[in-house]
Structures are given as structure tokens and as C-alpha cells.
Amino acid sequence: MKRIPGYLCVALLLLVVTYPLVWLFLGSFKTQDEFLNNPTTALPESFTNFANYTQAWSAVATYLQNSLLTVLPSLALIVVFGTAAGFALEVLVWKGRQTTLMLFLAGIMIPGQMILLPLFTIYFNLHLTGTLWPLIITYTAIGLPLTVFMMATYFRAIPREVFEAAAIDGASVIRSFVSVGFPMMRNSVLTIALVQFFFLWNDLLIALTFTTDDSKRTVQVGLLNFTGQFGVVEYGPTFAAICINVLLILAIYIFLNQRVMRGLAAGAVKG
Amino acid sequence: MASHFKPKHLMAAAGAVALVLSTAACGGSSDSGSTTAKNFSFLAINENTTIAKTLTTLSQKECATQNTAQPLEIKNQAQASLDQQLQLLAGQGALPQLFTAANAPSLTSQLADNGTVLDAAAVSESVLPAASSTIKSLYDGKQLVLPTELNIEGIWYNKKLLTDNGITTVPSTWEDLVAAFAKLQGAGVQPISQAGKGGDGWGVTRWVGNYILRQQGPDALKKVADGSAKLTDPQYVAAADAIAALGKAGYFGKSPTSIDYATALNTFLTGKAAFIYMGSWALSDFNDETKNKIGVDNVGFLKFPTVAGGVGTADQMPANVGTAVAISKKAYEGDANTQAWVKCIVDNYGTVALRDSSQITGFTTDSAVEVPALTKEIQTEIGNVQSSVLWFEGYFSAKATTVSQSNGGLLGSGQLTGEKFMQTVTANLG
Amino acid sequence: MHSVLGDRKSVAILLGPALLVYSLIMLVPMLWSLGYTFFTGSVISGFTWAGTANFSKLFDDPALPDALWFTVKYAVVITVGQVLVGYLLALLYVYFLRRAGSVIRTLVFFPVVLPTVAVALLFQKFFEYAPQTGPVNAVIEAFGGTGVDWFSTPGHAFLVVALMDIWRSMGFYAVLLYAGLLDIPDEMMEAASMDGAGTWRQIRSIVLPLSLPVLVSSLVFSINGTLKAFDSIYALTGGGPGSATTPLTLYMYQTSFAYGDYGYGSTIALTLTMLCLLVTIFIFRGTRRDLAQG
Numbered sequence: 001m002k003r004i005p006g007y008l009c010v011a012l013l014l015l016v017v018t019y020p021l022v023w024l025f026l027g028s029f030k031t032q033d034e035f036l037n038n039p040t041t042a043l044p045e046s047f048t049n050f051a052n053y054t055q056a057w058s059a060v061a062t063y064l065q066n067s068l069l070t071v072l073p074s075l076a077l078i079v080v081f082g083t084a085a086g087f088a089l090e091v092l093v094w095k096g097r098q099t100t101l102m103l104f105l106a107g108i109m110i111p112g113q114m115i116l117l118p119l120f121t122i123y124f125n126l127h128l129t130g131t132l133w134p135l136i137i138t139y140t141a142i143g144l145p146l147t148v149f150m151m152a153t154y155f156r157a158i159p160r161e162v163f164e165a166a167a168i169d170g171a172s173v174i175r176s177f178v179s180v181g182f183p184m185m186r187n188s189v190l191t192i193a194l195v196q197f198f199f200l201w202n203d204l205l206i207a208l209t210f211t212t213d214d215s216k217r218t219v220q221v222g223l224l225n226f227t228g229q230f231g232v233v234e235y236g237p238t239f240a241a242i243c244i245n246v247l248l249i250l251a252i253y254i255f256l257n258q259r260v261m262r263g264l265a266a267g268a269v270k271g
Numbered sequence: 272m273a274s275h276f277k278p279k280h281l282m283a284a285a286g287a288v289a290l291v292l293s294t295a296a297c298g299g300s301s302d303s304g305s306t307t308a309k310n311f312s313f314l315a316i317n318e319n320t321t322i323a324k325t326l327t328t329l330s331q332k333e334c335a336t337q338n339t340a341q342p343l344e345i346k347n348q349a350q351a352s353l354d355q356q357l358q359l360l361a362g363q364g365a366l367p368q369l370f371t372a373a374n375a376p377s378l379t380s381q382l383a384d385n386g387t388v389l390d391a392a393a394v395s396e397s398v399l400p401a402a403s404s405t406i407k408s409l410y411d412g413k414q415l416v417l418p419t420e421l422n423i424e425g426i427w428y429n430k431k432l433l434t435d436n437g438i439t440t441v442p443s444t445w446e447d448l449v450a451a452f453a454k455l456q457g458a459g460v461q462p463i464s465q466a467g468k469g470g471d472g473w474g475v476t477r478w479v480g481n482y483i484l485r486q487q488g489p490d491a492l493k494k495v496a497d498g499s500a501k502l503t504d505p506q507y508v509a510a511a512d513a514i515a516a517l518g519k520a521g522y523f524g525k526s527p528t529s530i531d532y533a534t535a536l537n538t539f540l541t542g543k544a545a546f547i548y549m550g551s552w553a554l555s556d557f558n559d560e561t562k563n564k565i566g567v568d569n570v571g572f573l574k575f576p577t578v579a580g581g582v583g584t585a586d587q588m589p590a591n592v593g594t595a596v597a598i599s600k601k602a603y604e605g606d607a608n609t610q611a612w613v614k615c616i617v618d619n620y621g622t623v624a625l626r627d628s629s630q631i632t633g634f635t636t637d638s639a640v641e642v643p644a645l646t647k648e649i650q651t652e653i654g655n656v657q658s659s660v661l662w663f664e665g666y667f668s669a670k671a672t673t674v675s676q677s678n679g680g681l682l683g684s685g686q687l688t689g690e691k692f693m694q695t696v697t698a699n700l701g
Numbered sequence: 702m703h704s705v706l707g708d709r710k711s712v713a714i715l716l717g718p719a720l721l722v723y724s725l726i727m728l729v730p731m732l733w734s735l736g737y738t739f740f741t742g743s744v745i746s747g748f749t750w751a752g753t754a755n756f757s758k759l760f761d762d763p764a765l766p767d768a769l770w771f772t773v774k775y776a777v778v779i780t781v782g783q784v785l786v787g788y789l790l791a792l793l794y795v796y797f798l799r800r801a802g803s804v805i806r807t808l809v810f811f812p813v814v815l816p817t818v819a820v821a822l823l824f825q826k827f828f829e830y831a832p833q834t835g836p837v838n839a840v841i842e843a844f845g846g847t848g849v850d851w852f853s854t855p856g857h858a859f860l861v862v863a864l865m866d867i868w869r870s871m872g873f874y875a876v877l878l879y880a881g882l883l884d885i886p887d888e889m890m891e892a893a894s895m896d897g898a899g900t901w902r903q904i905r906s907i908v909l910p911l912s913l914p915v916l917v918s919s920l921v922f923s924i925n926g927t928l929k930a931f932d933s934i935y936a937l938t939g940g941g942p943g944s945a946t947t948p949l950t951l952y953m954y955q956t957s958f959a960y961g962d963y964g965y966g967s968t969i970a971l972t973l974t975m976l977c978l979l980v981t982i983f984i985f986r987g988t989r990r991d992l993a994q995g
Contacts, residue, residue, distance in 0.1 A: 006797040010805065013790070016868070017809050020823050023836075033561070036537040040826055040833045077722075085719035092715070093707040100720070107727050109977035111929050113953050114970040117737075117963060118730035120359055141726030144719055146925070150918070164706060173711035191880060195922070198813050198873070204932045205954075208352060221349070223818045235822075242819040249814040253807065355958040358743055378961065381743075468852070469939035525831040528853040528942055538832060670960040678943050684853060686942075695943070698763065 021246075028052055028239040035235040052240035060241045062215060063222035064248060070132050070207075070218060071200045074139035078147050079193055081140070083185055086151025087177050091163050101152060107145030112205050120209060134210040135218070139203070143196045154188045155181070201249075219245055307606045310344040311337070312367030314360075318350045319594045322371070322419050325624045326616070333623065334615035341608040354378055354669070361387050366599040368609050369616075372416045375669040376409045379597055383415050389598040391417055397617050401656040402633025405590045408661055418633025419620065420593030422550040423653055424477065424662070426573045427557075429565055432460060432545040441571065443585070445485070445513075445578045452522045455545050463517070464544030466535035467527030467680025473664070474535060475514065475527065475679035477548050479692075480663025481589060482510040486581035489660045495700075496666035502693040502700075511682065511689030518685035527683035540564055548575075551649045552593055555629055558643045567645050572652065588652075590659035592633060667700065674699040737967040748964070755968040764944065764952065765969070772948040772976065775862070775934075776927040782867040783923050784916065787874025792904065794879045806879070810872035821936030824865045828852070855945035858938050862946060866933055874919055881915025882908065921984060928977050949973040 027035070029044035029052065038045075089101050123134040162184075166176035182189075207218045223241060315323045323345050330338040346367070348356050354373045360366045361382055373379050382388040392414040395403065402418035410416070426448075428441070433451070436458045442448040452462035465474040483491050487506060494500040501507070517523060524530065524544065536556060539547040542565045556562050557570050574585040603609050621634025629642060631650060642650065664672040675696045681687040687695075741751040759765060790809060794802050812820065828851040829835030838848035851857045889907060931950040934940065940947035940955075947955075949969060957966025 006793070009793060010798070013793075013809060014805070017812065017872070020827065020868075021811070023827075024819070024823060036534065037541060038833075040829055040835050041839060081719040081722065084715040088712050088715035091706060092712050094709065094712050100716070103728075104719075104723065105981070106978075107723060108925055109974055109981055110727055110731050111950060111953070111970055111973050111977070113931075113950060113957065114734045114967070114974065115727060115730035117359075117957070118733040119726065121363075122730070124359070124363055124365075137722070137726060141722050144723045145727075146922075148719060153918070160706070173706065173708050174714060177711075177715060191877070195873075195877075201814065202817055202932070204817060204935075208349070209355075220816050220818065223816050238819070238822065242816065245816065245819075246811075246814070250811070253810070253814065352958070354961070358961060375961075469941050526850045526853060529830050529850065530832065534832060543832070668960065670955075670962075673955065673959060674944070677939070677941050681853075681942055686853065 024239055024246075025243055027235065028243045030236055030239075032234060032236055052236035053244070055237045056240035056244060059222060060219070060244050063217050063219045063241075064245070066132060066211075066216055067201065067218040067220075070135040070139065071197060074136050074143065074200060075193055075197055077136075077140040078143035078196055079189055082144055082147030082192070083151050083182060083189060084177065085144070085148045086155055087181050089148065090152040090155035091158075091160060091177075091181065092173065101149070104145045104148045108149065112142065116205075116209050123210065129210070130216065132216060135207060138206050138210065139200050142206070143200065147192055147196065150192055151185065151188065154185060158184060307608050308341065308368065308602060311341040311609060311612045312344045312346065312369070313596070314356075314367050314370035315345050315347050316350040316353055316371050316594065317347050319371070321624065321628045321630050322594065322596065323347075324628060325419075325620060325630075328623050328627060329616065329619055333619040334612060337608065337612045337615050341612060343612075350374065357382070361385070364601065366602065368599055368602040368606075368612070369596050370599065372595045372597040375672070376665070377668060379415050380410050380413075382597075383410070383413060387600055388415055389600040389603050390414060391598060394598075394613055394617055397621065397635045399633050399635060399653070401588075401590060401653055401659055402592060404656075405592055405633075405659045405661075406595075408659065409592070409665065416592060416595035416597045417617065417620075418592045419596050419624070419630075420552065421631055421633035421653060422552045422591050422593050423649065423656065423659075424548065424550040424589040424591070425575055426546050426548050427539070427553075428546050428571045428573055429539070429542060429544075430569050430571050431565065432542065436460060436545075441573055442576060443573075444576050445482070448576050449517070451545075452517065452520070456520065456522060461524045461538070461544040462522040462546060463524070464530075464535045464538040464547045465523050465527055465683055466530045466532045467523070467683040468529055468531045469680075470673065470676050471530075471532045471535075472676040472679025472681075472683070473662070474532070474548060475518075475523070475683035476663045476675050477589070478514045478517070479511050479679075479682070480661075480665075481575040482513055482578060483507060483663070484587065484589075484660050485575060485578045485583035485585075486510060488582040489587045489658065491583075492661065492663065492666055502697045503690070508689050508693050511692050513689070515682050515685060515687065515689045515692070518683045521685070523683040528680035528686075530680075537562070550591065550593070551631060551653070554631070554643075554646050554649060557645055558629065567643065570645060572645075572649065586656075587658050587660045588656045589662060590653075590656065591662065667696075671696055671699045734967045734970065737964050738971055740964045741962070743961040743963055751964060755965050758965060759968055759972065764947075765972075767944065768947050768949045768952040768969075769972070769976070771946060772928060772950070772973070774859075775930060775948055776924055776980075778863050779866050779927045779930070780920060780923040782863060783870050783874050783927075784878075784919050786867055786871040787919065788878050788912075788916065790871060790875035791878035791882055792908075794875065795882045796900065806872075806876060808872075810876055812869045813873040815869070817932040818936050820865060820869055821933065824861060824937060825852075828861050852938060853942055855942065858942060858946050862934055862937055865937060866927075866930070869933070870923075874923065877919055877922070878912065878915055881912050884915075885911045917984070921981075924980060924984070925977075928973070928980065949976070 026044055029047055029049045030038075031045075031049065031051075034042070034045060085104070089097050089104075119134070119138060120129075123129050128134050163176050163180060166180045202220065203218075204220045207221045211217050211221055223238060313323070313326060326343060326345065330343040348371075353371060354375055357366070357370065357373050357378065366387060373382075379388060383390065390413050395414055395417070398414075398418060399421065401423075402421045403414065405421070406414050406416055406418060432455070433439075433441070436455055438451050438454060440447075442451050455462045465478075466472070467475050480492065483506075486509075491500070491507075495502055495507075518527070524538070530538070535547065536549070536553060538544045539549075540556065540563045557567055560567075563570070575589065577583065577585050598613060603613065617634065621632045621636040622640060624630040624632050624634075625636050625642065626640045629646060631646070631653065664675050667675065678687060678692055678695055682689070682692050737748070738755050739751060739753070740748040741754060742748045794806060798805060827835050828837050830838060830848055830850040830852075834842070834848060837851075842848055849857060851861050885908065889911070929950055930948060931954065934946055934948060935951055938946045940951050949972060953966050953969040953973065956969060957963050
């Protein structure tokens, strides 16, 4: 009996979260005519209308590939550089580290709009426009401040003796980071990677500014592509494209989620 | 780790990279100098596929020779970021030979003043007078773009809805038109379908602009641009109030602020509204049976009516060149291949666009092309245009245009008074 | 020991790459942009020295206070909303669903990964007033109310933006906070239960103080995003009706890129940066104190 309010909460939660998703899925089978002239809540007239999907897929495949090719390398760089910097700033002892940490912290506050035009000029002159490099480089830089800051915070919680002991054992500082520091941070790294993944995956501003070539569009920019001249939104193909995107992300998420949960469980055992 | 990397080296490396960057930034790039370019590049917008399609056809047929000398290359850009992209490219001296003209006419004028855009008057022998006049009024008397589109605007009506509700003569004055609205509203028919959502609010501000022009004559908006009149002057406010009154009366439907362009058009094409202010670019939708449920024979075109006591006439046609293309001066001059390409486009574009895409352009066409009746009617209408006028925001800065259009919906829903609307726009004109 | 952990070579190797990328891609362009605040013009017309004209414009511009106020209002409401709802969800996961709720956690998390453009489209359709009646208004009318024209008044439009952003991100904060809650040793919880402490008292006196660090980092995450929010507002309301839902970010973007006034745009961006700076300092001083007390 005590659990009834809980179940009600869960039921409401599921309704609030899943209904829009279901509606989105249903929408991917509707024609433009249905979107404009049938009630919003109506079911699609045909569940075998895959025209939207065929139209969407040809474009979305490229967009997905571009998104993965930019987000994954950036993510790897962010994690490696960020963790190393966090270690250097928190565990190692040197003059000026507090200032440097503050310098990184300042980066969290810089709005993306502030750096767009200078960056465009730089990339243009380095002949990088028309490739995915501007995105990878910019994403890495933008992801770093928060990562460095969070990693430094996590390292703060670990007694410094652990690393000192490793260093005395004959391992150099670098090796103590690689073999002790980094593995210890595995759960935090996964959490941060997850956070950054979704920040980068959902970026519109940077991708919009630096992708001029149609074949280099990411998913976010690509979805704008389904809007025609005079702002006519082609709802069906847009929804189908979103659904394809969602299914892929779901697969990645389920994979990552298990790793994160396994990592968390491992952390709990150790802790 | 036996690395010899020291902070000193790090600083040196950073310095070197910075140096490379700064020299690169100052050096600029000059790929398309006076020597002939490898490709004939065109910067298209995603939202308009007609130009790219027509150019591709030209490159395979009519302009095949030119295409062999300098193959066509098309790059795409989102319309929303076009102006930004053009500014950046122009700043680098890297504009392609042919590019979609900026959304803001003032930007193209700026580029011309700066010597980056070609004054196309010399290459425009096949351009219609109506197009030429529109382009010139838009760009301070210069012919800065090629009219790959030419649209006239006016009020389209549903013939059947009008006769069904006892409106037997098509209104030709503002007073008749408003009386028709009242009659339709009384009969439970939405008089006007117009978009007012966000930037789509131009649908409403066009009414304001045309009312001003009909009342005060074709140079009324130019006067505002010159500074000899203000939008907050009583006669201008009166025009905005006239439209606000339509909004207050509910003639624009239930909630124009939530209606976007596609919805507004669909409302008209499914017979749920009697009138719509629209440009002739929508002919392709009118001719499309899957979209037009009222039948193309049922659609009539009405020139924006005269206002009692006004000095403007209905013949002063609101016109625009829609998505036009501009030529880079630097790339054109001294490159014979590019010049040949441009000549071929000017000579053949009109016919190919009309034949393959039913697109009315500002170029002369081969009269043998067969077109639907309504399109023919509008073509004749365009041919008869003696003087054209610009839309409400035609002379505005980009900022004032955005502000005006995003407040248009509120005017159409009766939430803004004419005075408040004009004040808001004026505050952003500077 | 400091001699080992103070090895300069190691510092350079570990810190170098991050610092280099960060400096070149963020700090240098940032300073570059700061330089623009003293200029007027654009890339084409060329830049001319404007002195402090952009700054005096800042104080005369009637649109600026509106945008600033909207940014603050938005950041406060959304941050509190996101973290509060996220925390409640995390508590629900821990106390009610326990470790079995992975499917639900996944589902609730899911909206985060949906493209902003998509979510905005979804909410526009959900809160539609005309010509179709969207599900929300359909429900209101079914209960005898009259439908609301959500996007035509500033208050209602703000409400929809807030709901959308909270809906979108609550699952994310729930997972973040849930991970933090899992770190609280079971013994502490059990000890509290055996004391006879009720669930709510247990939450208030034990769980809340212990989860304070992760709550604070969630707040930092959140405010960092909400102050700079751009996509969701741009896609949902486009800043409207009129300019009633235009935050500094959007105003800055329009000024620089749509209106081509890069100097004034940079000045607006500077205003936003100062605001972020103030907030960050505020949070830091606050948390240092809280953590010391905890």
C-alpha cells in the first residue's frame, strides 16, 4: 500500500517521457498533408508509408557518419588531455598551478559566440574549411575547461600518498599517472565522456558556422536541411530522420550505459 | 619517460604556431586572381534548389562548351547563415564567381561599394524591364544581381468562397475589400490567411507597406529611408492602425502568431480562408494538385487595392527578385571563361527555368514554352508592369527588418497598436 | 616528496597539450574578440576605431536590459528546475526503483540525446493553438478550460521554454545525481533507518548533506549551460513573441551575424561573460562555505 504513490509517480513519469517519443515515431509515417490537415493527435493513415524514411535515410547516413567522425575523436582528446591536465594541476606540485586552474575555469564562462569569427578566420587561412577538422579542434577546446576542472576536483579526493608511493616505487610521475591515476578515474572519465558526448552531439552553433559543405554536415545541422525555402518544414522526413538518429543513439547509449553502470558497480566494490 | 620536453620548448612551440596563424591571417588568400579559375563555382542555398538545378541543366546542354572550359561546381549553404558566410568570404577575398545574393540588400550594396560585386548592367541585355526596375530600386540604381526569380505580389482569392458568400464583384478598393472581410467573417469564413509566426510575420507587414504606398504614393517608403519622413508620422501610423484594426476584428484568423508560412498557404489552399497576400513564387504550389485542394481555376489574383483619397495606384506593383544571384567582380574581370559562362546564363536561364521548373524569372524567355493558365496570366501581368514598388522592409537595415517581421504577427493578432508597432520598428532603424 | 611530484618535465607533458589547445582555440580568439569591442564595422566595410562608443551604446540600448533580465530569469528558473526535478528523480531511483530501474533511467534520460531542433518541433506541435489543437490544449479543453495561445504572450512562451528545457534535461541530472547518491555508503543509510528515522528525515539529515558536492557540481553544470542557452530558445520561439524571449546569447548572435555589427556584438558577449564570471565567483564562494560546514 505504501508503494502506490511511488507507482503513480513512475507511471506519470513514463507517460510524460514516452508519449512525445511515441508521437514522434507515429509522425514519421505521416504525409505532409496529414500533418497540415489532420488533428495533431491522430494516428498515421498508413503504417507502411516508408517514403519518409527513404527520403531521410539517403541524407541522414552521411550526417550520422560526420557526427561520429567529429564527436568521437574530440571525445578521446578531451578525456586524455583533460585527465592529464587535471592530474598535473591537482596532484603535481608546482608554482602557478592555482592560476592555471583559474585560467581553465575562465574557459567555462566564455560563450561560444565570442570565439566564432576569429576561429573562422584562422581555419579559413589554414585551409581547414570544408573538412571536419575545425569541428574536431573546436569541440576539443570547448570540452576541455569543464573536464579539466572536474578531473582536478576528482583527483583532490584521492590521498596524494597513493601517487607518491607509486613514484617512490620507481615509477616516474608520468607512469604513475598512466598506471595508477588514470585507471582510478575510470568511472569519472566515463561520466565526463558521457556528459561531453551529449553536449557535443547536440551542438548546433559551432557545426552551423564551420560546415559549409553539404557532405560535411552533422546530424544537427542536417536536420535543418529538411526545412525548405520560405521556412516550409517537411515534417514527415524530418521526423523520420529524427527517429533514425534516435535509434542509433539508443544503441550507443545502451552500450555505454552498461559500461557506466558496470564501472559504477566496480567503483562501489572498491570503495 | 625520457622526454626532453621542457616548458621553455613548449612556449617556443606555442609561439611558432601563433606566428604561423598570424601570418596566415594577414596574408589572405588569392586563389582567384587575374588568372583563369579552374572551376566555375556557385554558392547556392539549400532552401532553393531551382537555381542549382537550372545551372546543372545549362552545364549539360546550352552551356556545355563553357562547362568544358570551366566546369560548374556548386556549394551549398543554409539560407540563415548566408549573409554571415558572404561577409566572411568577402573579407577573405574568396567569393566564388557566382553566389546567391545576400538576404539583406544593404549587404550586397556594401559589397559593391567595396568593389567585390560586379555591376551587372553591362551583361543584362536579356533582363525584363520589370526586373530591372525592381533591382535598381533595391540597390540604389545599380543592377547588382541577375534576376533568377521575378515575383509580383498581391492578394489571391478563392473565387468560389467569394461568390458563395454573395461577393460577386472582386473588391478593387480598400473599402470594398474590408467590407468583403466583414461579410465573410459574419458568414463564419476566415477572411485572410496570413502567417505571423516569428520571422514569417512579413505576411502581415506587407499589408502595412502596401497600404502606405497606396495612400501616399510609391516613394513613401523611400522618404523614410531618406530621412524626410518618419514611420511614426501620423499618416504612416494610420496605415499600421488600419492593419491592426483588421487584426482586432479577427480577420487574420484565430492566432496568426502561431501560423507559419506553410500553414498559412495550406489554409488558403484547402479552402479555409478567402484571401491570402502572397507572391507569385507560390504559383508552383497553386499549380500542384496535391497541395491545392480548391483547384487552380478557383484561384484569382487581385492587385493590392487603392485607398480612398490616396495618391498611389493599383498598377504600382509590389515586386521582388526573390533569390537572385550576384557575380564576383574580382573573379569576373580578366577571366574570359567566367565571362563566357555568365553570358550563357543570361541568354538561356529564363527559358530553361520556365521549361523545367515553371519558374518565372526576370530574363526574357522563348515564347514556345508551355505553361499552366494561371502562370500565363501572371506572366502577362508581369509583362505589363510599368513601375514596381518595394515591400515594407525593402529599405530597412537587417536589424529593423527582423524586428518588423517578428512583430508583424502581433499586429495581425491585434495585440499591438499601429503606433506601438511603428515605434518599435523606428527604434531599430538606425 | 615534492621533488618527485614537482617534476617540471612531467608537468609540461601532462598539462602541455590541454593548455596549448585551450589557449589557441579559446583564449586567443577570446582576446581577439575583445579587441573588436573598441571597433565598429564589419568584415567587409572594414573596422574603424570606435573608442568606447560600443560601451555607451550598451547603456542606451533599450533591448539590452530586457535581454539581460531574460537571461537571468531563464538561468535561475531552468537551473533550479533541472536540478530539483533531477534530484527528485534520483531519489525515486534510489529509494523506490532501487537498482532495478535501469530501463526507466534509460527512458527518462533519453530526451537529452534528441536533437534540439527535433524537441522544439515536438513542443511547438504539442502546445499548438491554431490551426490544429495540440494535445495540451485538447486536454485543457477536455477538462472544461479554454485553450491557451501559448506562443503569443511572453509569460506563456517562457513557460513552454522552461517546460521543454526541464523535460529535456531532467533525466540527465537524475543520472548524474543518482551516481552521486550511489556513492553514499549503505551503512550510513542503514544506520539511519535503524535509528527509526523516517524516509524524509533520513533524506534531509543524511542524504542531502552527503550529496551536496554532487548537487553543487550539477548546479555548476546547469548554470553553465543555461546562461549560455541558445539552441532551444532559437528553435522553439525564435526569441518571440516580438523579442520577449530573447536572451543575451541570441541578441548577440543576431547583432553580430544577422545585423553585421561585430563590435557591438562582441560588447554584448562581453556583458554575458561578465555575468557568467559573477555567477561563477558567487557559486564558488558559496560552495567553499557550504562544504566547510558539511
